[in-house]
Amino acid sequence: MSKSIHDMGWDELVLGAAVHSFKEEIDYNPSQVLPENRDYAETNSKYKYVGDWRVFKPVWNTDLCIHCQFCWLYCPDTSILSREKKMIGFDYDHCKGCGICQEVCPTNPKSIIMFTEQTEEEEALNQWPEKKGSK
Amino acid sequence: MLEIRWHSRAGQGAVTGAKGLGSVVAETGKEVQAFAFYGSAKRGASMTAYNRIDDKKILNHEKYMNPDYVFILDPGLAYTDDITANATDETKYIITSHLSKDEVIAKIPALHGIEDRVFVLDCFTIAQETIGRAIPNTPMLGAFMKVSGMFELEYFQNAMKSVLSKLPQKIIDANMVAIERAYNEVH
Amino acid sequence: MNSKIMELNKVEVWDGNMAATQAMRQADIDVVAAYPITPSTPVVENYATFHANGYIDGEFVMVESEHAAMSGCVGAAAAGGRVATATSSQGLALMVEVLYQASGMRLPMVLNIVNRALASPLNVNGDHSDLYLTRDSGWISLCTFSPQEVYDMNLCAFKIGEHMDVRLPVIVNQDGFLSSHTAQNIYPLQDKEACDFVGEYKPLNAMLDFSRPVTHGVQTEEDWHFEHKAKQHDALMNSTKVIAEVFAEFEKLSGRKYNFVESYKMEDAEIAIVVLGTTYESAQLAVDKMREEGIKAGVVAIRVFRPFPLKEVSDMLQNVKAVACMDRSAPGGSVGALYNEISGALFNSPARPLLSNIIYGLGGRDMTIGVLCDIYRDLDAEAKAGKLNGSIQRFVGVRGPELKYYKV
Numbered sequence: 001m002s003k004s005i006h007d008m009g010w011d012e013l014v015l016g017a018a019v020h021s022f023k024e025e026i027d028y029n030p031s032q033v034l035p036e037n038r039d040y041a042e043t044n045s046k047y048k049y050v051g052d053w054r055v056f057k058p059v060w061n062t063d064l065c066i067h068c069q070f071c072w073l074y075c076p077d078t079s080i081l082s083r084e085k086k087m088i089g090f091d092y093d094h095c096k097g098c099g100i101c102q103e104v105c106p107t108n109p110k111s112i113i114m115f116t117e118q119t120e121e122e123e124a125l126n127q128w129p130e131k132k133g134s135k
Numbered sequence: 136m137l138e139i140r141w142h143s144r145a146g147q148g149a150v151t152g153a154k155g156l157g158s159v160v161a162e163t164g165k166e167v168q169a170f171a172f173y174g175s176a177k178r179g180a181s182m183t184a185y186n187r188i189d190d191k192k193i194l195n196h197e198k199y200m201n202p203d204y205v206f207i208l209d210p211g212l213a214y215t216d217d218i219t220a221n222a223t224d225e226t227k228y229i230i231t232s233h234l235s236k237d238e239v240i241a242k243i244p245a246l247h248g249i250e251d252r253v254f255v256l257d258c259f260t261i262a263q264e265t266i267g268r269a270i271p272n273t274p275m276l277g278a279f280m281k282v283s284g285m286f287e288l289e290y291f292q293n294a295m296k297s298v299l300s301k302l303p304q305k306i307i308d309a310n311m312v313a314i315e316r317a318y319n320e321v322h
Numbered sequence: 323m324n325s326k327i328m329e330l331n332k333v334e335v336w337d338g339n340m341a342a343t344q345a346m347r348q349a350d351i352d353v354v355a356a357y358p359i360t361p362s363t364p365v366v367e368n369y370a371t372f373h374a375n376g377y378i379d380g381e382f383v384m385v386e387s388e389h390a391a392m393s394g395c396v397g398a399a400a401a402g403g404r405v406a407t408a409t410s411s412q413g414l415a416l417m418v419e420v421l422y423q424a425s426g427m428r429l430p431m432v433l434n435i436v437n438r439a440l441a442s443p444l445n446v447n448g449d450h451s452d453l454y455l456t457r458d459s460g461w462i463s464l465c466t467f468s469p470q471e472v473y474d475m476n477l478c479a480f481k482i483g484e485h486m487d488v489r490l491p492v493i494v495n496q497d498g499f500l501s502s503h504t505a506q507n508i509y510p511l512q513d514k515e516a517c518d519f520v521g522e523y524k525p526l527n528a529m530l531d532f533s534r535p536v537t538h539g540v541q542t543e544e545d546w547h548f549e550h551k552a553k554q555h556d557a558l559m560n561s562t563k564v565i566a567e568v569f570a571e572f573e574k575l576s577g578r579k580y581n582f583v584e585s586y587k588m589e590d591a592e593i594a595i596v597v598l599g600t601t602y603e604s605a606q607l608a609v610d611k612m613r614e615e616g617i618k619a620g621v622v623a624i625r626v627f628r629p630f631p632l633k634e635v636s637d638m639l640q641n642v643k644a645v646a647c648m649d650r651s652a653p654g655g656s657v658g659a660l661y662n663e664i665s666g667a668l669f670n671s672p673a674r675p676l677l678s679n680i681i682y683g684l685g686g687r688d689m690t691i692g693v694l695c696d697i698y699r700d701l702d703a704e705a706k707a708g709k710l711n712g713s714i715q716r717f718v719g720v721r722g723p724e725l726k727y728y729k730v
Contacts (some may be wrong), residue, residue, distance in 0.1 A: 005546075009549065010552035010553045010556070011427070011553065013546070013549055013553055015428045015527075015553060015554075015557070016426065016427040016428030016429065016489070016538065016550075017540050017542055017546070017550045018427075018428075018527040018536050018537070018538055018540075019427070019536065019537040019540050019614075020534060020535065020536050020537075021536065021537070022529075022534070022535065025533045025534050026533055026534070026535075027533065029532075030535070033542070054458060064460040064636070069343065073496060103341070115536075122693035135414070153505075154337075154505045157335045157505050157506075158335040161333050161334075161335045161507050163330075166506070166507050167335060167505070167506065167507060168504060168505065168506050169335070169504070169505040169506075170337075170499070170500075170503055170504035170505065172499070172505060176401075179444070193506060194468075194603035194604065194606050195603070195604055195607055195691065196501075196504070196600035196603055196604045196608055196689075197603070197604055197688055197689065197690040198498045198688040199688055199689055199690040199691075199692070246534075264706060275326075317324075
């Protein structure tokens with residue numbers, strides 16, 4: 001399908017509004033292929049940019065992270081990027097800024113903290129809170 | 136077109152009987168219809184079942200019927216149901232009762248004067264003594280064969296065997312005895 | 323084909339429910355998800371018995387409601403299987419939400435609706451309230467008038483809905499009790515014949531096709547919803563071609579011919595009634611009686627209720643003087659549905675017969691040959707007078723004062 005769905009009339013759409021994930025038939029197991037190497041279809045949510053929904057963004061402190069993968073597991077938009085069970089950053093095109101990653105982060109202080117969208121990463125890291133002492 | 140109305144209580148096998156009769160008759164190349172009205176009635180409630188038999192395809196789906204035969208499967212219904220409803224001058228009645236024919240007719244004014252079209256037998260006792268359960272449907276059909284002369288007893292018994300084929304052999308045999316007794320005892 | 327074959331007699335005595343179940347059994351269905359309700363209960367009961375006795379290779383799922391039954395069917399159809407279920411009345415009402423999902427998602431399946439009145443008051447007997455409830459649901463809707471036709475239409479329904487040019491769900495309607503619980507002679511096909519006719523199920527955009535992962539049941543707002551509904555309507559309207567082909571193929575196989583609109587003695591009829599359901603067959607007996615009285619009566623019945631055969635029914639009524647459209651459903655503040663359809667069909671045609679609307683048979687009220695004859699006599703009088711007798715709509719067979727609406 002070379003034509004964009006935006007240019008299609010009623011007669012050209014896939015019947016039943018079924019949405020295929022990939023452009024063509026695949027002969028591999030997608031779970032064995034990294035997302036960047038998958039040939040997603042135009043209608044896949046991969047190409048649906050929702051980053052501008054965000055008011056607060058997550059910032060990651062690599063010094064504190066223990067790579068427990070809680071954030072990866074809980075993120076409702078699969079926007080935690082992880083390779084070989086190590087966190088490598090955020091997918092800011094799809095992160096909506098819900099803050100669940102901060103909520104579930106178990107380190108003290110947190111390794112992920114939400115900052116306003118305009119806060120620069122360096123500035124955010126400079127403001128990182130101290131470890132909370134136990135009394 | 137031959138039309139039959141069954142008066143029964145839900146659970147006495149009128150629907151099964153009507154369908155069974157339909158199956159037997161269909162095998163002879165005739166067209167049949169068997170249906171019933173019981174709505175959401177419970178076991179024991181009065182209900183009616185119907186048969187139509189014809190040489191050509193049956194198109195009639197009205198519930199209204201001028202029956203050629205009326206079967207009464209429960210003694211009480213002979214008194215409480217309107218068993219002569221929409222009857223003709225030739226309608227025949229087969230009634231199950233422990234009473235004698237004269238005793239039955241004496242208590243039902245609607246049957247006075249048509250004694251020659253009333254036939255009585257005790258389907259309950261026959262079913263109880265042969266099948267072991269008071270299900271009056273197969274004895275009623277045995278009596279019907281005698282009264283109508285529709286089929287020879289032996290032919291009908293064989294045809295019923297295939298209708299009842301899913302039942303245990305013992306029950307099938309008992310039904311055959313019940314049919315024969317009813318055939319001989321109806322008067 | 324199912325691994326265990328059932329030998330059938332040349333003639334079987336089945337009621338409409340058993341006829342539906344037998345066709346379903348022969349169609350080799352992958353999933354039946356069902357929640358029984360009177361008078362369609364035996365369809366499900368019989369199927370469960372066949373399943374328990376090894377005659378069904380597919381899955382049989384008992385669910386917790388009709389909504390769940392249709393949802394289960396939608397899921398199984400989206401996964402890529404042949405699917406069917408059955409319901410009636412209140413059950414259908416609960417199912418309606420999901421009917422629109424099934425047709426919108428373009429999932430072929432067969433739904434047997436054993437037509438029954440809708441409460442309140444609660445009633446288990448036959449009328450067409452539930453049939454009309456499915457009018458705009460986007461399903462193909464086939465009507466049957468006898469148990470034999472229930473069997474035949476079920477086999478055709480799978481073949482029609484699953485055709486690659488159609489891919490829509492199909493309803494097979496039958497009258498509660500008058501067909502569903504009425505045993506009559508049925509001339510069935512043997513298992514192999516029936517199964518070969520229905521053919522192998524061909525999946526399309528199946529969720530279990532891992533080489534082409536797919537999402538079903540998506541959201542489209544004003545950007546694409548209209549286009550999808552347009553495409554769906556187009557498929558439904560153009561399904562007539564496939565329906566005609568399947569009917570023709572079925573005739574070759576069985577000798578039984580089906581048309582979009584059925585009729586009896588319409589060739590020279592001067593007055594006619596238009597009906598649905600078993601009334602069509604009873605009315606033929608009334609037509610014969612009228613002909614003996616010298617009244618040229620005819621009867622027309624809609625076989626394919628959706629897509630509606632507008633032209634065929636209009637053509638059928640070009641030469642009559644008076645027509646009564648008979649609706650077996652409470653009209654809810656207007657003329658009956660059939661009256662609407664027929665007047666719409668005739669409006670752009672040259673014919674202008676007198677057109678009246680009769681409401682009858684609600685909740686299973688008997689429609690006798692005698693009453694049908696009375697209706698024909700009234701129609702004949704109207705035709706001779708050249709005008710309707712006072713009003714467009716009237717109730718027939720209801721106790722109490724005469725009930726008429728829309729004075730003319």
